[in-house]
Structure formats: structure tokens, C-alpha cells
Amino acid sequence: MAKCKFFLLLLILFAPFSLMAAEAHVHGVATMQLALDDSMLHLNLSSPLDSLLGFEHQPRTEKQKAAVRHMADQLHQAERLFQPTVAARCTLKTYSLESPVLETGKHKEHDHKGHEHEGHDHADLNAEFVFYCAKPNELRDLEVNLFTYFPGLLRLKTEAATPRGQSAAILTPSKRRIAW
Ligand SMILES: [Zn+2]
Known part of the structure; x- marks a missing residue:
């Protein structure tokens, strides 16, 4: 068992994004990796x-621009x-x-790949949030409230790697907590 866990830890440490990245871009689904x-x-x-915005092209109408601002506003409040x-x-x-629809911040120009044919291709949002924990040994779980603010999100595939162990879970609007 200990050996098995160690192998899992290695797998997660050394292939942090490969497992998730291999998964297709599926509307309504998002992925999140947690590491302590x-x-x-x-x-x-x-x-x-x-999943967050309801469309994936550059915003054209005022309504779409407002939707992009709204998405960014929600993501700026990560503690919620x-x-x-x-x-x-x-x-x-x-x-x-980071996203092609966000003009400011850490958006990288080369992430425009696949946007030559606007309206036909897909685009993502990638975000990293870093929390400082004064008592990291007490960290047992994480409640994810993305579903409250992004009703288009139906499933969140999560993987967690902490010194206490690893776990994977699929969160939904009715199951919002990942524990390890
Ligand atoms: Zn898409």
C-alpha cells in the first residue's frame, strides 16, 4: 500500500498536467489540480x-463584452x-x-492558436490561484463554489496532491468538496 501511494505521488509530481491535458476540451466540464x-x-x-462564458469567440456585442467582464470579476474573487x-x-x-478573451493580465499572445477561424474553434481559460496557509497541516479539504457563479459548469474533475495523500474526485453542483 505504501509503495502504491509512493508511486501515485511520483506520478502526480512528475506528470502534473499530462493526465489532465490529455483530456479533451468538453463544454460543461473543467479540470483542476490542487497541490500543497x-x-x-x-x-x-x-x-x-x-463552461464559464457560454461562448468562446472574441466578444463582439456589448452583452458579450459584459459577460467577459463578469467572468473576470468572479475569478478575481477567488476567496469566494x-x-x-x-x-x-x-x-x-x-x-x-489566461485566456484569449482577456486583454489584460498574463494573457499570452501565442495562446491565440486556433483562432484564425473565429466562431469555429475552441478556447480555454487557464488560471492559477495560490493560497498561503498558516497551518498547512490542518488542510483537509477544499470547497469549490465555481458552480454557484458559473451555472454553465456542470462537472469539475479534480486531482489533489498533498503530504497527507492524493485523491481524485469529480465535483458537481451537488458535490462541491474535495477531501484528502
Ligand atoms: Zn469549445
Whole structure:
């Protein structure tokens, strides 16, 4: 059993994104990897824009531009979206949002790939949120409230790697907590 866990840990540490990245872009679904590294809790979220925004092209109408702003506003309030175990006393340190529809921030130009034929291709949002936890040993779970703010999101595939162990779970609007 110990050996098996060690192997799992290696797999997660050395192939952090390959497992998830291999999964197709599916509307309504997003993926998130959670890793606790000393006191720092890293959450890496990857979602089709459709799951968060309802469309994936550059916003054209005022309504679409407002939808993009609304999405960004929600993501800027990560402490509402993600609630780690209270006793661990985690606070948001940094975050970055990356998507072709976001003009500012850490958006990279080369992420425009696949957008030559606007309206026919897919686009994602990739975000990283980093929390500092004063009592990381107390960290046992994470409540994910993305479903409240993004009704287009139906499933969130999660993987967690912490010194206490690893776990994987599929969260839904009625199952919002990942524990390890
Ligand atoms: Zn798509």
C-alpha cells in the first residue's frame, strides 16, 4: 500500500498536467489540480470558455463584452470560489488568469492558436490561484463554489496532491468538496 501511494505521488509530481491535458476540451466540464507545497496551496484550473462564458469567440456585442467582464470579476474573487479548511487559515496570495478573451493580465499572445477561424474553434481559460496557509497541516479539504457563479459548469474533475495523500474526485453542483 505504501509503495502504491509512493508511486501515485511520483506520478502526480512528475506528470502534473499530462493526465489532465490529455483530456479533451468538453463544454460543461473543467479540470483542476490542487497541490500543497509546504505552506502554499496551488490550484490550477483549466476550463473551456464555454463552461464559464457560454461562448468562446472574441466578444463582439456589448452583452458579450459584459459577460467577459463578469467572468473576470468572479475569478478575481477567488476567496469566494475556493474555501480551504478554515483551521488551515489560508489566504489568497497571488493568481493569474489566461485566456484569449482577456486583454489584460498574463494573457499570452501565442495562446491565440486556433483562432484564425473565429466562431469555429475552441478556447480555454487557464488560471492559477495560490493560497498561503498558516497551518498547512490542518488542510483537509477544499470547497469549490465555481458552480454557484458559473451555472454553465456542470462537472469539475479534480486531482489533489498533498503530504497527507492524493485523491481524485469529480465535483458537481451537488458535490462541491474535495477531501484528502
Ligand atoms: Zn469549445
